[in-house]
Amino acid sequence: MTATLTRPIWTTEYELEIVDKLISQYAPHVPVKQETRPIETQEELDNFCRFRIRGAAHDLFIVQVCAKAINQIATNDPELQLFLSRQLGDDGAHAQHTRLRVEALSGHDPIDEIQQQVKKHWEFMGDLPIRDWFGFLAFELHYELHIVASLILNKRLTKINDPNSASFAVEKIIPDEAFHRLGVVREWQCKYDKASPQQKAEFAVKLIEADEEGQRCRNSYLKSHWEITHRALGYEHEAEGIEVIYDAWRREVLAYLLDISVSQLPKLVSVSEVN
Ligand SMILES: [Fe+2]
Ligand SMILES: [Fe+2]
Numbered sequence: 001m002t003a004t005l006t007r008p009i010w011t012t013e014y015e016l017e018i019v020d021k022l023i024s025q026y027a028p029h030v031p032v033k034q035e036t037r038p039i040e041t042q043e044e045l046d047n048f049c050r051f052r053i054r055g056a057a058h059d060l061f062i063v064q065v066c067a068k069a070i071n072q073i074a075t076n077d078p079e080l081q082l083f084l085s086r087q088l089g090d091d092g093a094h095a096q097h098t099r100l101r102v103e104a105l106s107g108h109d110p111i112d113e114i115q116q117q118v119k120k121h122w123e124f125m126g127d128l129p130i131r132d133w134f135g136f137l138a139f140e141l142h143y144e145l146h147i148v149a150s151l152i153l154n155k156r157l158t159k160i161n162d163p164n165s166a167s168f169a170v171e172k173i174i175p176d177e178a179f180h181r182l183g184v185v186r187e188w189q190c191k192y193d194k195a196s197p198q199q200k201a202e203f204a205v206k207l208i209e210a211d212e213e214g215q216r217c218r219n220s221y222l223k224s225h226w227e228i229t230h231r232a233l234g235y236e237h238e239a240e241g242i243e244v245i246y247d248a249w250r251r252e253v254l255a256y257l258l259d260i261s262v263s264q265l266p267k268l269v270s271v272s273e274v275n
Contacts, residue, residue, distance in 0.1 A: 007259055010185045012178045019149045022248050023156070027241030030153060034235075036161040039105075044160060044234075049102045051232035052165065053110045054225060056102070057117030059095035062143055063088050064118065065129045065136075073136045079190075083183045090176040097168050105162070124217045128210065138210035140184040141253065142218055144177065149249035150226070150242055159234035188257050204258045208266065211254060215269045222246075222271055243272040 008014055023030055039045050066088040074080035095114070102110045129139035192203055230236050247270050255262040 007256055010182060010256065012181075015148055015181075016152070018252050019152045019245075019249065022149060022245050022252075023153060023241075026244045026248065027153070027239075029238070030156050030241070032156060034157060034159050036158055039160055039162060044232075045105060047228070047232040048160070048162060049106045049110070051228050052098050052102050053113050054117055054228060056095045056098040056110070056114045057121065058143065059091040059098070060114055061118045061121040062091040063095065064122075065139055065143075066091070068130045069136050072130050073133055080187060083187065087180050087183065090172075090180065094173055094176070097172070098165070101162070101165055101168075104164075120221070124221055125214070126217065128213055128217065134206040134210040135213075137184070137188060137207060138214040140187075141211055142214045144180050144184055145253050146246070146250045148181070149245050153239065153242055153245060154229060154233060157230075157233065157235040157238055160232070185257070192257070192259075204260075207257065208254065208268075211250075212269050215250070215271065216273075219269075219271055219273060243270065246271045 039048055066084045070081050070084045070088075074084060099110060099114060125139065128135040130136060188207075192200060195203055226239070226242060227236075230239050247268070250271075251262045251265055251268065254268075255265055258265075
C-alpha cells in the first residue's frame with residue numbers, strides 16, 4: 001500500500017457525496033425522504049424506547065472510553081485531551097437527553113438498562129479501545145465514522161418519529177457528531193502525514209489490523225442493533241443493501257485515511273460475516 005492520492009478535505013458535504021453515491025449504487029430503491037408519523041401504539045412505544053436505550057448506551061460507552069483514553073492514551077498530548085474532553089461532554093449530553101426522553105415517554109428511568117448495554121460494549125470490544133493509540137483510533141472509527149452511511153440510510157427510511165428526539169438530533173447531535181468525526185480524521189492525519197514512507201506503511205498495517213478486530217467484535221451487535229432500529233423506525237423490510245453499503249463506506253473511510261484508492265485496500269471483514 002503506497003500513498004498515491006491527494007485527498008480532498010474531509011467535510012460533511014464530502015461524506016454525503018460518497019454516501020449518496022453508495023446508496024444509489026447498492027440500494028437505489030431507497031427514497032431521499034419518507035413521510036413520517038408519530039408513535040401510535042404501545043408496541044411502537046416499547047420498540048422506540050428499546051432502540052433509544054441502545055443509542056444512549058452507545059453514547060455512554062464513548063464517555064467511558066474517552067475518560068480512560070484521556071488518562072491512558074492521550075497522556076502527553078494536550079491537543080488530544082482537549083478534543084476528547086469535548087467529545088466526552090457532547091456524547092454524555094446525548095446519552096442524558098436520550099435517557100430523560102425515554103423516561104418521559106415510558107414513565108421509568110432506563111439508567112440500569114443503559115448501563116447493562118454499556119457493559120455489553122465492553123464485553124464485545126474487550127480492551128481494544130484503550131489498548132494503544134491504534135486500538136483507540138479503531139474504536140473512534142467504529143463508534144463515530146463507520147456508522148455514518150447506515151445512519152444516513154436510516155434517516156432516509158424512517159417512517160415513525162418522535163418529534164422531540166428528532167429536533168434534539170438536528171440542533172445538537174448532528175453538529176456535535178460532525179465535529180467528532182472531523183476531529184478523529186484530524187487526529188489521524190496529524191500523525192500519519194508527518195510519518196516517513198516506512199512509518200506510513202507500518203501505520204497502515206496497524207490501523208487496518210485494529211479496525212478489522214473492531215469489525216469482528218461488533219458484527220453480531222450491529223446485526224441485532226439494526227433489527228431493533230429498523231423495527232422501531234417502521235421499515236423492517238426495506239433496508240436491504242445496508243450491509244453492502246456499510247462495508248463499502250468503511251472501505252472509503254479507511255482508503256481516505258491511508259491516502260490510497262479503495263481498490264488498493266486488502267479484502268476486509270464484512271459486517272455480514274458471522275463470528
Ligand atoms: Fe453522540
Ligand atoms: Fe460522538
